[in-house]
Amino acid sequence: MKRIADSTVRRLSLYLRFLEEFEARGLTTISSEELAARGGTTSAQVRKDLSFFGSFGKRGLGYSVGELASRLREILGLGREWKVIIIGAGKIGAALAQYHGFRQRGFRIVAVYDNDPAKIGRALDGFRIRAMSDLVDDARRDPVDIAVLAVPAQAAQAVADLAVRAGIKAIMNFAPQQLHVPDSVALKTVNMAMELEGLSFALTNREST
Template identity: 70%
Template structure:
């Protein structure tokens, strides 16, 4: 398959949400116009995005909500359960694991790790917090798919290295700083400070 742009993947997620809403409302068909309208994009963009993966519509009629939802779920890999481990038993990880849309889309927390002796052994959102030093051996047995890295700024790279050594191929990172991962490992970083700086820039330079 040809390389898919990240922006396309994000839009597929948005289309999926609207299709879920249509399903809940019992609506059976939709169109690229309607999808675009509710996803903040254009009909041509919707059709182009979908065209990378196949032809899911019927000319003159539109798309079957049920079928398109099924197809997009499959494309996004949401037809299965993903085992997620959380590194860092803090507020962000907790917010994420209790997020509606986390469990409902097949993401399942199978382990929580920390290096703080104060936290190790305690319960945290129904999970036992384990020592991060046992993570590699745990992972060898558990085979988690995704690691959420939600630790303070220090030594983030060494935790990334640990996660990579454990054989995990996808990391959602909330820690700041530039991180290195080998090819074949996908790293997505969410940096809240940077988002705020973007707002600061917008406020400072508006109308300019």
């Protein structure tokens, strides 16, 4: 299969969200034009994105909301449950652990880790915080799919290495630190500072055309 661009995957994710809204409103079909309007893109883009995976629409009519949604869920791998652990029980880790939006979409948090002795053993939204040193054993016994890193920058690479050693195949990194992992591990970094600097740049350079 041809390599799918990151930007395409992001858009598929968006389309799915809109389709679910439409589904909730009881609508049964939708055109690429309507989908595009909500996503701030063009109908050609929508059709091209979908064309990488097959042809799901009916000419002259559009797409069946329910069918397209379920195809997208399948494409995005949302048909199954993914086991997620959160590493780092600080402010961000805690906010994530308590965020129930994950669960809805099939991402089930199975454990929270920290290496602060003061936190280990305490409860966090139903989870007893476990010691970081248990991670590798735990994950070997009961495999985990995704690790969410919410640790300080200076610890991030070491923790990522640990996660890789534990056999985890995907990491979502919230630490403001560039991580290096093997190619076989999927990595996404969400860096607040970088996003803010993007806004700062936009604010600074906006008079120019």
